[in-house]
Amino acid sequence: MERLRHLMSPTDFTVEELDHLFDVAEDIRKNMADYAHKCDGKILATCFYEPSTRTRLSFESAMLRLGGKVLGFADGSNSSAAKGESVSDTIRVMSYYADICAMRHPKEGAPMVAAEKSLIPVINGGDGGHQHPTQTLTDLLTIRSLYGSLNNFTIGLCGDLKFGRTVHSLITALTRYENINYVFISPEELKVPSYIKEMLKAKNIPYKQVTTLEEVMPDLDILYMTRVQKERFFNEEDYVRLKDFYILDSQKMKLAKEKMFIMHPLPRVNEIAVEIDDDPRAAYFRQSEYGVFVRMALILTLLDMTDEHMNQGLLRHPGDM
Amino acid sequence: MLNVGKIEEGFVLDHIKAGKGMQIYRDLGLDKLDSTVAIIKNAHSDKMGKKDILKVECDVNALDLDIIAFLDHSITVNVIKDGEIIEKRALTLPKMIKNVIHCHNPRCITSIEQGLPHIFILTDEEKELYRCKYCEEKYKAKA
Incomplete structure (x- = not known):
């Protein structure tokens, strides 16, 4: 099994990997209907410990447009964090509820703590004043x-x-x-x-x-x-x-x-x-529209679900010149 | 003058700034070691006036001595075998430091997450710069 990948910082991906990600996003923009069922049966957890409108809804829109479903919380006060649960414990549980997680947290580095304990890919949806990849x-x-x-x-x-x-x-x-x-x-x-x-x-x-x-x-x-x-x-x-x-x-x-x-x-x-x-x-x-395409491409990439398209010759692997 | 005997096998940390011996003892985790350790405080030094010395009787490879390079450059490490100095060990800055220094950024997840280790990564070897693994805050050594 390949190593689980997360996104914590925009430079986590090489320039070649980003090129590939953007190729997928461009293809989604042009052929949205082809992607409507790519994530059938998959679940995105949006764990937002602080309020956010655009980022959370953009993630949710991305997963719904891929045919997947979403669950999660939009404010830490509505989650077990308010009862004092650690980020590590929350993500361990979420790993069994969902296939991928987008997390926003007011504390810097919280998504990285989650990624260390997670069984599913974690995307940093913004951690304090630190990163918003x-x-x-x-x-x-x-x-x-x-x-x-x-x-x-x-x-x-x-x-x-x-x-x-x-x-x-x-x-x-x-x-x-x-x-x-x-x-x-x-x-x-x-x-x-x-x-x-x-x-x-x-x-x-x-x-x-x-x-x-x-x-x-x-x-x-x-x-x-x-x-x-x-x-x-x-x-x-x-x-x-x-x-x-x-x-x-x-x-x-x-x-x-x-x-x-x-x-x-x-x-x-x-x-x-x-x-x-x-x-x-x-x-x-x-x-904002491109924000949805790039999140769709990111979800597919982290779930390792882009190969099918590449096999059809729609997209190139980095370095396939 | 107080005399502390030679050790047969182990290492001696010399030229520790006077008063810092106990801190080095704790930071190296010597308190958790089941070995003979001598802590000599305020020993005479021609170069430093006063200095602390630690003598530890155990396998030198049992400990991560590179942390000493981070804690204090001036400390020298003499490896002892059969009662003789067989090596003056050169130390390099550790790539990672765990639970020796703490992140002081109040916005860092380490400030609230239970049981999370404080890990610092060497990000600039030339400037000897360490950053918190989680929030990337610079570690500023106290003067």
């Missing part, structure tokens, strides 16, 4: 599908670059690809942490830091907007001052390339004006 996979698939490649582009990351977990994770994942220029757009207080800059320097990857969107807008192929998160601030005054620092509106979009596209991990507050939603360059809702 399926968001990063969603972002990578969106870029690959809309831009056409994960190499050779200039990406602007705008907003809260200090606390934004998705941004740190995306930058780290993108460093494995070639010829990407990074432009960090943030107020002084929310600059990207030094460890990220050190990582880029160590790999000789160019980046620049600016404070206004306008000055770099014409250079960007992708603009990744983020929300200034209220919960990260101890001081309400600082939050109020910074929350509207960047508002992407149609005036600013006039400066952008015709083919630039805008991403956002959502939920947005007011950093992207609603008037932009109908701009063909607005990709943030499609990004």
Whole structure:
């Protein structure tokens, strides 16, 4: 029997494995009906110890679209965790109830503890401020599908670059690809942490830091907007001052390339004006759609159920050139 | 001056910072060992002024001595056989440290999960950087 695989961090998969995963996701997008019964009889457990709308429903949608079923809890207070049960004990039991588990937990590293004890694949659905790998996979698939490649582009990351977990994770994942220029757009207080800059320097990857969107807008192929998160601030005054620092509106979009596209991990507050939603360059809702495709591909991959398609010549194994 | 006799077979940890002998004793798990152990505190040292020394009579391979490299670089390990020093063992930083140091990140799962070991992984050998296996928080040694 092959070793059980889990997903804890976006770099758990090699670039070749990710290519394969994204090939499966693309195939799902184009031939959704072919996948409608791939997971008949399989069960996904969603163990969410803290509330989440998008991530949990995206996982559930992915499994239901594959023909499987879902069970789980959406809040730790409704589970036996409230009675003091450990993550290790919960996953041991879940291993007999389901075939695969997606877990979100406020404590960092909790899904890894689960993976160590689990008899079924565990997917990290977000652990505190640590990792949120399926968001990063969603972002990578969106870029690959809309831009056409994960190499050779200039990406602007705008907003809260200090606390934004998705941004740190995306930058780290993108460093494995070639010829990407990074432009960090943030107020002084929310600059990207030094460890990220050190990582880029160590790999000789160019980046620049600016404070206004306008000055770099014409250079960007992708603009990744983020929300200034209220919960990260101890001081309400600082939050109020910074929350509207960047508002992407149609005036600013006039400066952008015709083919630039805008991403956002959502939920947005007011950093992207609603008037932009109908701009063909607005990709943030499609990004949610890609989130379902990538989770479907991930479920199939971790359940080791993609071979059937590959045998039909629909997909290539990495390295089959 | 107090005299502690030679050991026939085992190892001597020399040049331990004065006052740290007991901590090394615990961190190495010598308290769990059924062997003769001598702890010498505040011994005279030309180089250090005062130092601690541990003499342990057991097979040197029975313990993971690399943890010493993490705990204190200045400690030297002399392997003894038939009462003589046969080797000055070079130590390398351990790739993993278990239950010696604790993760201080209050958001880490180790802060609430029962019976979970505190494991740190060597992530940067050059900078001697260890990170918690679960939350990847850096371990910062107390000055």
